[in-house]
Amino acid sequence: MQLGFIGLGKMGGNMVHRIHRDSDHQCVAFDFNEDAVREAEGVGAGGASSLENLVSKLEAPRSVWIMVPAGDPTEQTVETLAALLAQGDTIIDGGNSRWTDDKRRQEALREKGLHYVDVGVSGGVWGLEVGYCMMVGGDDEAVERLAPILDVLAPPTTEEHGPGWGHFGPTGAGHYVKMVHNGVEYGMMQAYAEGFSLFDASEYELDNAKVAHLWMQGSVVRSWLCQLAARAFEMEGNDLGRLEPWVEDSGEGRWTVEDAIDKRIPTPVITTSLYERFSSRGQNAFAAKVNAALRNQFGGHALHAADPVAQKQPHAE
Secondary structure, three states: OOEEEEEHHHHHHHHHHHHHHHHEEEEEEOOOOHHHHHHHHOOHHHHHHHHHHHHHHHOOEEEEEEEOOOOOOHHHHHHHHHOOOOOOOOEEEEOOOOOHHEEEEEEEHOOOEEEEEEEEEEEEHHHHHHHOOEEEEHHHHHHHHHHHHHHOOOOOOOOOEEEEEEEEEOOHHHHHHHHHHHHHHHHHHHHHHHHHHHHHHOOOOOOOOHHHHHHOOOOOOHHHHHHHHHHHHHHHHHOOOOOOOOOOOOOHHHHHHHHHHHHHOOHHHHHHHHHHHHHHHHOHHHHHHHHHHHHHHHOOOOOOOOHHHHHOOOOOO
């Protein structure tokens, strides 16, 4: 099978590599970074110099996988491809688009006879070796045509859990499942972070990597995230001293919370974990100042001023 592939970052490049390493499928790859295209060519892919050039190298019916950041980059790429592709061709969005955007795009593309498949991909930089867990949405016909590629990218099928990818329904279903997946991920990461933070403040000199490794031995909290925590402490040191306490969020956590509010479903763990990421970036600093000022006003409680001189002044902040 031929597959056009746009976006050769950490995940996209590895996905092209896995396809060529583990199958006879042929990718035609494009990225604005010419070095990334050359890397893809080095693992067996055909290179393209532009989206027009990529489409010209594919035989109908064409399938083009997009692996670029959600939002404008994906929107612009879809719009450009829509003008280049023909009836019966398929656009696959493997990024982290919002599911409502998927539904809107499919409606617009359907008028041109184009299919749109959304694939929520989990696996990160480890996917090259262990495979990618993929949550898929789209028309049956388009997903069935894509199945040979999904089979190669996914982890091997197991008797207990089944295949490494699943088709969950019409357009948007894949990214919706992936969105909630990422919200759950936020909560799990925050729980581990709080536990190890308590260890850091403990009276005992605990080896965090040792704890994480031990928890992988039959514990009910064992997980891949726990395994990665052990690796992180081994690489960065017990106190993670080189790292700043700054945690980004990529959008899916926010969308999960927004959807939960719309559906009136309580998600306190996911919501708090998102807010903790905001707090890590100092976005609650002014609220803390207001809080301190109010305590001083109603109770005369001591304040901590921003500099030593101001600290000596009465009621200073």
